[in-house]
Amino acid sequence: MVIKMNPYIEYGKKAFAKNLVYRSDYIIGVFNTVIMVFIQVAIWRAIYGSNTQINGVPFSYVATSFVLSICFAAALTANDFVLADKVLYGSITTELLKPISINLCIMADTIGNNLFKLIMQFAPAVIISGLFLGLLPPASVLMLLLCVFSLIFGFLIVYYISYIIQACSFWFTNVWSLSVIKNSVISILSGTLIPLWFLPDWLAAAIKWTPFDVIYFAPIQIYLGQMNTQEIIFTFAKQIVWVLLFAVLGMFIYKKGIKKLCIAGG
Amino acid sequence: MSIIVENLSKTFKIKEKQKGIGGALKSLVAPKTKLIKAVEDISFTIDDGQAVGFIGPNGAGKSTTVKMLSGILYPSAGRINVNGLVPYKNRIEHVKNIGVVFGQKSQLWWDLPITDTFDLLKKIYKIPSDVYSRNLELFNEILGLHEFETQQVRQLSLGQRMRADIAAAFLHEPSIVFLDEPTIGLDVVAKEKIRLFIKEINRVKKTTLLFTTHDMTDIEKTCQRIIVIDKGKILYDGTIDSFKTKLNKDDFNEAVYEMFTGGI
Numbered sequence: 001m002v003i004k005m006n007p008y009i010e011y012g013k014k015a016f017a018k019n020l021v022y023r024s025d026y027i028i029g030v031f032n033t034v035i036m037v038f039i040q041v042a043i044w045r046a047i048y049g050s051n052t053q054i055n056g057v058p059f060s061y062v063a064t065s066f067v068l069s070i071c072f073a074a075a076l077t078a079n080d081f082v083l084a085d086k087v088l089y090g091s092i093t094t095e096l097l098k099p100i101s102i103n104l105c106i107m108a109d110t111i112g113n114n115l116f117k118l119i120m121q122f123a124p125a126v127i128i129s130g131l132f133l134g135l136l137p138p139a140s141v142l143m144l145l146l147c148v149f150s151l152i153f154g155f156l157i158v159y160y161i162s163y164i165i166q167a168c169s170f171w172f173t174n175v176w177s178l179s180v181i182k183n184s185v186i187s188i189l190s191g192t193l194i195p196l197w198f199l200p201d202w203l204a205a206a207i208k209w210t211p212f213d214v215i216y217f218a219p220i221q222i223y224l225g226q227m228n229t230q231e232i233i234f235t236f237a238k239q240i241v242w243v244l245l246f247a248v249l250g251m252f253i254y255k256k257g258i259k260k261l262c263i264a265g266g
Numbered sequence: 267m268s269i270i271v272e273n274l275s276k277t278f279k280i281k282e283k284q285k286g287i288g289g290a291l292k293s294l295v296a297p298k299t300k301l302i303k304a305v306e307d308i309s310f311t312i313d314d315g316q317a318v319g320f321i322g323p324n325g326a327g328k329s330t331t332v333k334m335l336s337g338i339l340y341p342s343a344g345r346i347n348v349n350g351l352v353p354y355k356n357r358i359e360h361v362k363n364i365g366v367v368f369g370q371k372s373q374l375w376w377d378l379p380i381t382d383t384f385d386l387l388k389k390i391y392k393i394p395s396d397v398y399s400r401n402l403e404l405f406n407e408i409l410g411l412h413e414f415e416t417q418q419v420r421q422l423s424l425g426q427r428m429r430a431d432i433a434a435a436f437l438h439e440p441s442i443v444f445l446d447e448p449t450i451g452l453d454v455v456a457k458e459k460i461r462l463f464i465k466e467i468n469r470v471k472k473t474t475l476l477f478t479t480h481d482m483t484d485i486e487k488t489c490q491r492i493i494v495i496d497k498g499k500i501l502y503d504g505t506i507d508s509f510k511t512k513l514n515k516d517d518f519n520e521a522v523y524e525m526f527t528g529g530i
Binding site for chain 2: 093197
């Protein structure tokens, strides 16, 4: 009963259903993702040439890594403009007048969208590109499960980075430039552009101190069975610390922003 | 007592922009700010079930007051108590018991039909099913929502949208409703429907109302009492009849005009 009455589930369902309206959008989305995977894999096939391994990494790992990370990156996204639009068009005041948490609404909206993308975009994109490019199976069922869990935390990192940018919209009416910078940083440092195996040592070492390697790349390494128990535990710990850090920072900026809005008038 | 307002003030800090490129550069380096007193030291109380007209010229401070009462604007000084709560401190608890209609802004979901919006509101406010269907029936009867309930909100006319907005604000049976210019830009028929609705709800459900409008007929047809405000200060608080007597006019409209053009 409590669950049935929950308005946030309703928000999530509405977001999910809204995607169904734009059918051509999702077909193009799948197509776009598949092309990205094909191009990346083709480039790396050329780089490998007749070598079976580079830096001790077999080509099949590279192909699997691209198939999974690009498809995940396409499916597990956060829209940077949800809150910004509310502030810009003033709908935030009408939402403040309802007995709901705006943060949970944004979260529900995002989850609704991502569930849609996982089913309707991720699944077909992985199947198509996996069939043509060769997708390695998970190292074991346990590793597959651990990969799924760590992807959830990876998504939460992406979500709260986006949330921080969104919360800045109380000061900057346009967060578009912040969003572009963030997206480029994530795509370069998270391994969706260049697998982190091939980065120069100093850069790979530096990335270890950032949250970016545990968004998509670490879950894929778990999937491939390249991490031992200790490394897996460390990955989860690192993910949780970053999620908490970003969440707390985001909430802090959001609270300040709401206060500013209510003092200056929306 | 539903609403208690004591010595309420709101001051806005406005950035002053100077003329020309030189001025713009100057504002960038050393921004100049100006304080504007939107509401200055006002006090009033409203009893349960009372319908009060809140009138004043543009920029008098009406909307600022309504926003502070509904909790989305923090006061600079003074005390507000609505239903025993401080609006801006207990946001979620406070907004459960109130309804707000801003004529200038819709609270409906733009890309959903109004029935979906109502369903969502039912879940948000946790309205019991029997109360929900009883209210919808009553609102349909007076506001005639059936004609357009399956259309997306973006496709509605202003009059239809406003009727839906008003129904949405009353659906969860709030004990207090703030109506900020709900009849703005509407034709005579739509206005009359809305007045009838407001009056009926006030009578049947004993809902406390604070009604802001520039159409004095709205006030005459729905309210027992008026509060007149200008330049952030209260000029009059009492019944419509004694207001007319005070200004020596038979017509309410003329009396209001007299007051704003410097009668007293």
